Structures are given as structure tokens and as C-alpha cells.
Amino acid sequence: MTSKSDWLSFPDAPHIVVPPPGPRSRELLAEQARLETDAIGYPHYFPIAPKVAQGATIEDVDGNRFIDWVAGISVLNLGHRHPRLVAALEAQSHEIWHALELPTEARIRFLRELEGVLPGGLRGHARIFFTVTGGDAVETAVNLADFAQGKQGTVAFSGAYHGVHGGVVNLTSGRRYHSTSYFGTGKVIRVPYPDPYRPVLGADKGAAGTIAYLEHLVNDPSSGVDAISSVLVEPILGEGGYVVPPDDFLPSLREFCDRHHILLIADEVQSGLGRTGRMWAVEHSKVTPDILCIAKTVGGGIPLSVVAYRSDLVKELPRGFHLGTYRANPLALAVGAETVRVLKEGDLIDQTRSRGEQLLSRFRSLADRHPSIGDVRGKGFMIGVEFVHNRTSRLPWGDRGKAMRAALLGRGVLMHTAGAWDQVLRFMAPLIIEDELLDRGLAAFEDSLESLDATPERTATTSPQVPHRAEPAPHLHPPPEHAIPSPVMPERPGRNLEEKDAS
Ligand SMILES: Cc1ncc(COP(=O)(O)O)c(C=O)c1O
Missing domain, CATH: 3.90.1150.10 (Aspartate Aminotransferase, domain 1)
Structure with missing residues (x-):
């Protein structure tokens, strides 16, 4: 090469x-x-x-x-100390290191770079939520879906790893925080991931078994599931064993979600930013999620994560919907903007x-x-x-x-x-x-x-x-x-x- x-x-x-x-x-x-x-x-x-x-x-x-061959678990898609990232970090280190949510140049540069590479229908039609870790991004995404839908209930798959956040808000006392965070009462509906090597719902024959099961959950009043607000999916299972689902899985999941007004959240924390040979793993099947969770490589090795969501998903989010002192650190944003640029520029x-x-x-x-x-x-x-x-x-x-x-x-x-x-x-x-x-x-x-x-x-x-x-x-x-x-x-x-x- x-x-x-x-x-x-x-x-x-x-x-x-x-x-x-x-x-x-x-x-x-x-x-x-x-x-x-x-x-x-x-x-x-x-x-x-x-x-x-x-x-x-x-x-x-x-x-x-x-x-x-570990790359910080997919944090270092551009490797250790890529010269362009070192230069970006050094330049930013002479400007500002911490700026809360104020619009530094690094922040706006990052937002513009990211906007330019979002998948399919999200490009030009997304808003960004900054978070710090992958788990933080996923938690925010699920809260956002529940808020937008006015109901709770998340389909998550077997073998999934989305982090270990969640719950600390219950120790915080303000009602206003509780009112936008659903993890205390969050409902998870676990569905087998379609693993062609270890098929549970006939995944060796495509996604039909999984979709039929999801349909049953929605349509059968005695399925035991009261409501589904969103489906949270890794386009390729990461910690679960690098399982590649059948090709028709994501498109069928998209159709299922559309049929039932359920939001599709893609967790691309591990699979995103070039890792799978496309900028986003969802692009292999030309599917656009409603909400996209991005972390790891997006900060080039400095903690940074992002939730990108369809701008028409919610009319208005309450101020302080999700909080965190270290969100969008300028050093991470400078390195992140350069990371995205390097990834999109060359081949x-x-x-x-x-x-x-x-x-x-x-x-x-x-x-x-x-x-x-x-x-x-x-x-x-x-x-x-x-x-x-x-x-x-x-x-x-x-x-x-x-x-x-x-x-x-x-x-x-x-x-x-x-x-x-x-x-x-x-x-x-x-x-x-x-x-x-x-x-x-x-x-x-x-x-x-x-x-x-x-x-x-x-x-x-x-x-x-x-x-x-x-x-x-x-x-x-x-x-x-x-x-x-x-x-x-x-x-x-x-x-x-x-x-x-x-x-
Ligand atoms: C797909 C996926 N989502 C979320 C996470 C959690 O990210 P973090 O460890 O930054 O909280 C990981 C971590 O490996 C992951 O692979």
C-alpha cells in the first residue's frame, strides 16, 4: 500500500x-x-x-x-499518532482546551466535517448531540427516541454490547433530569441477533425469521410487549463476535420500523468511520437510521462521541436534555475534525x-x-x-x-x-x-x-x-x-x- x-x-x-x-x-x-x-x-x-x-x-x-491489530478497540482507525492528527492537536493546544458548549472554531469545523459524511438521508438533515463515550451516546440515543415517541421500549439484540452507562441519573435528585431520562424504568425487549453461523430464528436463510418474530411482538396482544419505541442495532456485532448478519437484515429492519412507526438506532461506535470498508457499516445495505451513535475513532483517540439524529424527529428538546461537563472537548474536536477529513479525502x-x-x-x-x-x-x-x-x-x-x-x-x-x-x-x-x-x-x-x-x-x-x-x-x-x-x-x-x- x-x-x-x-x-x-x-x-x-x-x-x-x-x-x-x-x-x-x-x-x-x-x-x-x-x-x-x-x-x-x-x-x-x-x-x-x-x-x-x-x-x-x-x-x-x-x-x-x-x-x-487491536487499534484501541477500533478507536485508532488512523493508527497511533497520525501526523495530521498530531498537527491538529498541537495547533488546538495553543488555542483553547475546554469551552463547555460555546461555539469554538474547532467545534464548528468538526460539525461541518461530520455533517458532510453522515449516511444517506441524515446528510444535510441531521442534528448533532455531543456526548463523551460510546455508552453515553447510546444512552442518549435511546432517551431521545423515547422522548420523540412519547413511549418506552427498546428492542436490543442478543450478543449486543452498547456500554455500561445508565442509571446514575436516578441518583441525581432533580425531577427535570428524571423527566428526560428513561433508564430507571427503561424497557428492553431482547431479540436474537441473526447470526448465520449460529442461527436461532433461521438466520441462515436471511432475516425473515427475525422480522417475523418482531412482527409477532408488535401484532400479538399477548406477546408480552406493551410498546416499542426504537430498535437499537449494531450493523455488525462487535463485542458479540464480529457477526455479520444476512444482507437483507438491515433493509428488512428498516421496513419493519417504518411499518410500525418505530425508530431505528444504529450503534456504529465500533463499526463506523471506515472500519468496515465504508464510512458507515449501514452504507453496505444503503439503510439510513433515524439515529446514529458514533464514538471511538471520531475523536482519533481522544474521548469524544456523538449522536446524529434526524432533524425532524423532535420539534424541540428541552434545554439540558442530556448533560456532561466534558462533552465536545476542543482538543478532541480538533483531532476529530481532522480524522473525518483524512478519512473522506483519500481512498x-x-x-x-x-x-x-x-x-x-x-x-x-x-x-x-x-x-x-x-x-x-x-x-x-x-x-x-x-x-x-x-x-x-x-x-x-x-x-x-x-x-x-x-x-x-x-x-x-x-x-x-x-x-x-x-x-x-x-x-x-x-x-x-x-x-x-x-x-x-x-x-x-x-x-x-x-x-x-x-x-x-x-x-x-x-x-x-x-x-x-x-x-x-x-x-x-x-x-x-x-x-x-x-x-x-x-x-x-x-x-x-x-x-x-x-x-
Ligand atoms: C458497539 C459498541 N457500542 C458501545 C460501546 C461502548 O463504548 P464506550 O466503551 O466508549 O462506552 C462499545 C464499546 O466497545 C461498542 O463496541
Whole structure:
């Protein structure tokens, strides 16, 4: 993709000078473990202490250089310290750092840039709500939908991850805050996500089963559902395992929502801003949501999130409908505006689409040689490689996922898991990654697979220096039928134990 002269990454990565964690990393990890809560997860998954990062690479304090296929969980679509973002940050740092909701130039520049790239019917017809995190954006979006609809009831899907906000407003005392936040009494209607690999409602045959179920919820007075205000959907499941739904899913969901005057909220926190080879994942199916949640890459690595909503959705929102001191930080806005500009100017997103297709077939050809890989799916640089105990049962192999993560780390490649059992290795490199680093990462992936195949029951290794709690052994039962997966799946570990966290 690039000539050596314009590499953004450390060109010699992966380069392991001492098996990670090296001595200095161990010191910092131990100090972190002493001082910080033990509720944090990432030091267990990637026991290294980063020092400096460039493009798609990270160097740790021991001088090890890693290829970064995690990208801060899709925060760094433009990689670490992209020169144009560094320049934008530096310029803004000489102006103003905090300005509440006042219209700084950075703020207006950001709004204009974002307006120019919104999907379909939202472009030119949207208003923007600033928030700080992904969860914050989703919470605001759902509140907005409930306010606009004058009723509550959100369809959310199995496997969904939308953050862990919600609820704190109940501790705030003002009635006016309670009157626009519905989380205290919020109603969630859980519907199976159409997962073609693990179909629950016939997702292997398209979206019809899911839509029929939704129709039943609306039409049958005894369905148990009183009202539906909105449907909240990830166009591709993120934390749930990089599950790509059938092509007709989003268009059918759009039609369903239109038929019943239900609002469609797309959570593009992880899939947005070029990640899937389009600016927005919804653009693959030409669907425009009524409300779009944007976070992660939109701040280029500085906390910033946004809700874009159809301007005709509500006539007027009460002042202070949603609040937060740090919304729309000028430093984040300056970097965010430049991020959007970089993404829309060049052909990076088109390249991500075509390079993603090549990568999919390269991962699939690995699957041809390694039966522990049950499925490979994805779009752009959002690719999931799912490990199973065997292809007939499709029983998820979480230990293999975790062992792969550890084996890759030892080879200088950072790659995270996803899925309820950590059974999916997810490829989410920065979009700017050089081709050579893809080749080297794939070689490390195959090498790791081969070494694990040679010792099949090896489980994930964790640094002995990093205190960790034992993971309960998964209960593996003989699987009757992959189409009815719930009774045969290993039990998901409790949140406080080993569940990976999302960022
Ligand atoms: C799809 C999706 N929505 C929301 C969130 C929550 O974002 P945050 O961690 O910034 O609250 C995440 C985080 O991974 C996500 O993947």
C-alpha cells in the first residue's frame, strides 16, 4: 500500500527482544496491580507496558515492538499518532482546551466535517448531540427516541454490547433530569441477533425469521410487549463476535420500523468511520437510521462521541436534555475534525474494503488447513475468526481463542478476542497499516495456530506477575445440535471473573 518512505509504523515490527512481559514491563504491571483496582482486564490480556506507538505498531518499555491489530478497540482507525492528527492537536493546544458548549472554531469545523459524511438521508438533515463515550451516546440515543415517541421500549439484540452507562441519573435528585431520562424504568425487549453461523430464528436463510418474530411482538396482544419505541442495532456485532448478519437484515429492519412507526438506532461506535470498508457499516445495505451513535475513532483517540439524529424527529428538546461537563472537548474536536477529513479525502476506505476482502480469503484459506477454525466472516477490517471444538457441533472454543491471543503476543502481534466465550479472534488493525505488517501478522497467526495444534489443550497463559483470578472451568456438554446452541454452550464466566471488557 505504501512505499517504505511513507511508513507510519515501526518498520521492523514485530520485534521481540525479550519475551513479554520483559523486566521493565513486569515492574510497571506489578505497580499498577498494587495501586489500581483489580477490576481492569487488559493488563491480563496483553501483559506489556507500552511506551511509544506509531501507526500500526507499539513499542513497550522493554524495547519489544508489536504489530497492533487491536487499534484501541477500533478507536485508532488512523493508527497511533497520525501526523495530521498530531498537527491538529498541537495547533488546538495553543488555542483553547475546554469551552463547555460555546461555539469554538474547532467545534464548528468538526460539525461541518461530520455533517458532510453522515449516511444517506441524515446528510444535510441531521442534528448533532455531543456526548463523551460510546455508552453515553447510546444512552442518549435511546432517551431521545423515547422522548420523540412519547413511549418506552427498546428492542436490543442478543450478543449486543452498547456500554455500561445508565442509571446514575436516578441518583441525581432533580425531577427535570428524571423527566428526560428513561433508564430507571427503561424497557428492553431482547431479540436474537441473526447470526448465520449460529442461527436461532433461521438466520441462515436471511432475516425473515427475525422480522417475523418482531412482527409477532408488535401484532400479538399477548406477546408480552406493551410498546416499542426504537430498535437499537449494531450493523455488525462487535463485542458479540464480529457477526455479520444476512444482507437483507438491515433493509428488512428498516421496513419493519417504518411499518410500525418505530425508530431505528444504529450503534456504529465500533463499526463506523471506515472500519468496515465504508464510512458507515449501514452504507453496505444503503439503510439510513433515524439515529446514529458514533464514538471511538471520531475523536482519533481522544474521548469524544456523538449522536446524529434526524432533524425532524423532535420539534424541540428541552434545554439540558442530556448533560456532561466534558462533552465536545476542543482538543478532541480538533483531532476529530481532522480524522473525518483524512478519512473522506483519500481512498483509504475503498482500500480497506478491497484489502479486507483479500484478508478474508487469506484467513479462510487458513481455515481450510486448520479445522479448529469454524467460521471466518467480516467486512473491511472488521474480521472475526471463530474457534470451535469441532465443526459439526460448532461448540465454541474459548480457551483456544485466549491461547491464540497469548501465542500471538509472544510473537509480537496484538490481537483481541470477542464473542461470549472469547472464541473469536478479531482482526481490527488500523486502516493505515502497511501491507508488510499484514503479511507478518498473518504469518504469526498461522505459526501460533500450528504450535497450538501441536499441543491441543493448551490454555491461555497469563503473566505470573499480574495477579489474576481463576477462571471457572467451562462446562462442556456433548452438543446435540448447533442450531439450538444454548443448552450446550459453555457457561459464560461471571462479569467479575474473566469476561473481557470492551472499550
Ligand atoms: C458497539 C459498541 N457500542 C458501545 C460501546 C461502548 O463504548 P464506550 O466503551 O466508549 O462506552 C462499545 C464499546 O466497545 C461498542 O463496541
